[in-house]
Amino acid sequence: MTVLVFLDSAFPDGRPADAGVPQLMINDLGVTRGDGIFESLLAVDGVPRKPDAHLDRMASSAQLLELEIPPRTAWERAIATALALHTEAETAGSTGRAAVKLVVTRGVEGAGTPTAWVQVTPASDASRQRSEGIRVLLLDRGYDSLAAARAPWLLLGAKTLSYAVNMAALRYARQNGADDAIFTSSDGKVLEGPTSTVVLARERDGVRTLLTPERKSGILAGTTQDALFRAAEAAGWELGYGPLVPEDLFAADGVWLASSIRLLVPVRSIDGRELPFSEVLNTELTKLADAAL
Numbered sequence: 001m002t003v004l005v006f007l008d009s010a011f012p013d014g015r016p017a018d019a020g021v022p023q024l025m026i027n028d029l030g031v032t033r034g035d036g037i038f039e040s041l042l043a044v045d046g047v048p049r050k051p052d053a054h055l056d057r058m059a060s061s062a063q064l065l066e067l068e069i070p071p072r073t074a075w076e077r078a079i080a081t082a083l084a085l086h087t088e089a090e091t092a093g094s095t096g097r098a099a100v101k102l103v104v105t106r107g108v109e110g111a112g113t114p115t116a117w118v119q120v121t122p123a124s125d126a127s128r129q130r131s132e133g134i135r136v137l138l139l140d141r142g143y144d145s146l147a148a149a150r151a152p153w154l155l156l157g158a159k160t161l162s163y164a165v166n167m168a169a170l171r172y173a174r175q176n177g178a179d180d181a182i183f184t185s186s187d188g189k190v191l192e193g194p195t196s197t198v199v200l201a202r203e204r205d206g207v208r209t210l211l212t213p214e215r216k217s218g219i220l221a222g223t224t225q226d227a228l229f230r231a232a233e234a235a236g237w238e239l240g241y242g243p244l245v246p247e248d249l250f251a252a253d254g255v256w257l258a259s260s261i262r263l264l265v266p267v268r269s270i271d272g273r274e275l276p277f278s279e280v281l282n283t284e285l286t287k288l289a290d291a292a293l
C-alpha cells in the first residue's frame with residue numbers, strides 16, 4: 001500500500017492523490033533527465049525519525065543543484081498528512097515501520113516550477129541483515145577523492161534522483177556473490193555504500209573509536225551515521241572522520257553500513273575476506289543508534 005501526497009501551494013497540508021494511477025507528466029525533468037533530489041526516512045508508528053536532519057540535507061542537495069524547492073513547513077505538513085493516511089490504512093499485523101520518501105524534481109519542461117511529493121510505503125524488513133550481517137564487494141567509483149571540490153557539477157554529495165549508477169553497483173555486487181557494495185575512489189580511499197554510510201569501530205590501548213570516511217571525498221552526509229556518532233560520543237567513544245583506506249576496514253574490530261531505513265548492518269566479509277564480528281559490539285552500537293533516533 002502506497003500513500004501519495006503532492007506538495008501544492010493551493011493545499012497547505014498537501015494534496016493526497018491516488019498512487020495507483022499515473023500522476024506525472026512524461027516531460028517532467030525528473031523523469032527525462034533524472035534532474036531532482038530525494039530523501040528517504042523511517043517512520044515508526046506514524047512518527048518520522050530525525051525529519052530535521054533529512055530536511056536540512058534536502059536543502060543542501062537543492063543548493064548544489066540550484067533547485068528551488070517548497071518551504072520546509074510545506075514538507076512537514078505533507079509528511080504529517082501522508083503518515084496519518086498511511087496509519088489509517090494500516091492493516092492488522094503491520095510492523096508500524098514505514099519508509100517515507102520525499103521527492104522534488106525540476107518540474108515539467110519549461111514550466112519553471114518543481115514537482116514535489118511525499119510517498120509512504122511499508123518499510124522492508126531488514127532484521128535478518130541486521131542480525132546476521134552481509135557480504136560486501138569493494139567497487140571502484142571511478143572518481144578520485146578530490147573530484148567533489150574540483151568538479152562541483154558532478155553533484156557528489158547531493159542526494160540526486162540519478163541513482164542508476166548506485167543501483168547498477170548493487171546489481172553487480174549481487175551478481176558476484178555479495179549483498180552490497182562499498183565504493184572506493186580511484187586514489188584508493190574508502191567512500192560509501194550505494195545507499196549507505198560506512199562506519200567502523202576499533203579499540204586501541206583501551207580507547208574505543210568510531211570512524212567514517214571524510215565527507216569532503218564526495219560522499220553523502222549520512223544522517224544515521226551522524227546520529228550514531230552523537231550518541232556514541234555521549235557514551236564515551238572517540239570519533240574519527242577518515243581518510244580511510246580498505247586496509248583500515250580489514251584491521252577494524254567491526255564494520256557497518258548505516259542508513260535510515262535499514263539502520264546498522266554489520267559487514268561480515270569484504271571481497272570474500274572475513275571481517276571480525278562481535279555480537280556484543282553489534283548490539284551495543286545498534287542500541288546507541290536506536291536511542292539516538
Ligand SMILES: Cc1ncc(COP(=O)(O)O)c(C=O)c1O
Pocket residue numbers: 040192193194195196197220221222223224225258259260261
Ligand atoms: C549514497 C548514500 N550514502 C549514504 C546514505 C545513508 O544516509 P542516511 O543515513 O541519511 O539514510 C544513503 C542513504 O540512502 C545514500 O544513498
